[in-house]
Amino acid sequence: MSFAPMDVVRWGIIGCGNVTEVKSGPALQRASHSSLVAVMRRDGAKARDYAQRHGVPTWYDDAQALVDDPAVNAVYVATPPSTHKAYALMAIAAGKPVYVEKPMAMDAAECQAIIDAGRAAGVPVFVAYYRRALPRFRRVRTLLESGAIGAPRSVHVSLHQPLHARYADPAASHWHVQPAISGGGLFMDLGCHTLDLLDWLFGPIVTSKGLATNQLGAYAAEDSVAMGYAFASGLVGTGLWQFGSFRYEDRIEITGDRGRLAFATFGDGPIELETAQGSESFVEANPPHIQQPLIETIVAELRGEAGACPSTPEAALRTAWAMDQVLADWRRATGQAIGR
Known part of the structure; x- marks a missing residue:
């Protein structure tokens, strides 16, 4: 991986809806060398509520503001598929690794656009097909x-x-x-x-x-x-x-x-x-937080440790x-x- 290894992966979530309540949000907090430092939802009141309930220090109602937050060094896109491409490209443009919910995008062409952008920028992309790690x-x-x-x-x-x-x-x-x-x-x-x-x-x-x-x-x-x-x-x-x-x-x-x-x-x-x-x-x-095993492989890869996340964007493109x-x-x- 050409991307510079991280010490601690500090996540920001774009779209802190239901999927992040148990499956993924707590997993980002519980994985070793990983923390959840910011969340975003277009409804600011819901973002604030999520942050308060989950002990997240910062919340936003604007995705670009979360991506630009210097405390955030990796982005998890947990919105519906229609916005996956736009938000993934936003994170890639900022040089921040991105973890995208499944399905990766609306169709294969959008998946390919995300892959191309990540490769061109040298930014890692991962997809939430977490069954590969269960x-x-x-x-x-x-x-x-x-x-x-x-x-x-x-x-x-x-x-x-x-x-x-x-x-x-x-x-x-x-x-x-x-x-x-x-x-x-x-x-x-x-x-x-x-x-x-x-x-x-x-x-x-x-x-x-x-x-x-x-x-x-x-x-x-x-x-x-x-x-x-x-x-x-x-x-x-x-x-x-x-x-x-x-x-x-x-x-x-x-x-x-x-x-x-x-x-x-x-x-x-x-x-x-x-x-x-x-x-x-x-x-x-x-496990109680079902995405945690996969998230742990992402964190390990971003830290430059042995092994790699088994859920690649190329595999998600094939699906x-x-x-x-x-x-x-x-x-x-x-x-x-x-x-x-």
Whole structure:
């Protein structure tokens, strides 16, 4: 890394909303050699409230003011995707490493713009695909690498959810299902986690095709997605994301020539291994502040220590590209294409 190593990483958060309350904000404070020194939200009263509740010394209602604060030497962008590119470029222009929430941006082109800016300025960029650092998924990767199921042959993803009340009123739809803010629907918000995880386990997806539709009419974005994909190794996969189901189901199933692994993307239930010799379960609890393991790798990299953060912007770009392929026809047909 050409960027000069830091002693202590002093974070500023742009967008101190719900995701930062437990998942990430406290993790920035609890990681070694890391501190949270400033937060920003356009609603100054909410920024002040967050700062007071979390013991953060400084708050702002202007992003540029936070980025320009000399006490801040790294920026975490935790706003909705529609502003990720603008705020990431702002931090990069100031020479400050940036940690961007997932999905990295509205589409692959915006991801590439952030990557290009970071490379040109010599400023590190990281993305919040934190499952790459969680113990439960490291266990999955270890099982695969040990040959527990032999050679992987296929992957199937299922994520089914009942319609949540917060998405049911078209007049007050949450930003997650407003394409102009999120880039799509819940497939964008949740599907990206699973596709990034598969990238980490098996390498890049090189073929991605799919169908998206809206079955419920509860909001403008897609609510049902079917996807087919393939990896460079020849491994093939399918996925179904449906957000109007009668019950919740969250499952990734990997079938090999000697066994099968099954586990959830979002839950922390057991990892199930089935082979001709029988069945076995593995339990790995998630940490209370779920982004902390990944944040610790970012801090270590910024300090110049051995190892590197496993969630790179290049990997996030690959996930964005795969999702773009799936949603391309839907975006064109509905006029929801991302504009720049």
